Amino acid sequence: MIGFTQSVRREVKDGRLQYALGGSPPLGIAEVADLLEIERDHCYRTFEKFQALIVEQIDAILACEAEFKRGQDEA
Template sequence: MGITSFAVREVDEKTGSVTYALGGTAPLGLEDISRLLVTELGECYAAFTSFQALAAEQETYVAKENETMLAAMARTPFTEP
């Protein structure tokens, strides 16, 4: 969607002079971008599904151990580091 290589430095091998050319590479086509975005969307869904599974695992652990953790915190006074 953007332009790359907007400014190009060119050196004349014979004279050693340097010039800068403005131009660029044509942007990606809509079909290319659409295909890449569909792939990326699948990766996003997979990552979110994994995150949901991790959160559910943590929720299950905390719910199960809640009473034990609260009792341990009540017995151990908080001290400043």
């Protein structure tokens, strides 16, 4: 169906085909809480990986700076 932004479902009711717009049942609070807990755990793991990446980049920058300084001291 063109122009509809809500979900459209095909249903057979009383032997007749009909289209239902929207009308999805709401999620229960327990289901939402469980899903949010999973999402939170994904976020924590992602942030830990990001922090490790930052440490790796800092170490690489410091190593380059030390090598550059040694090169200047030898010159």
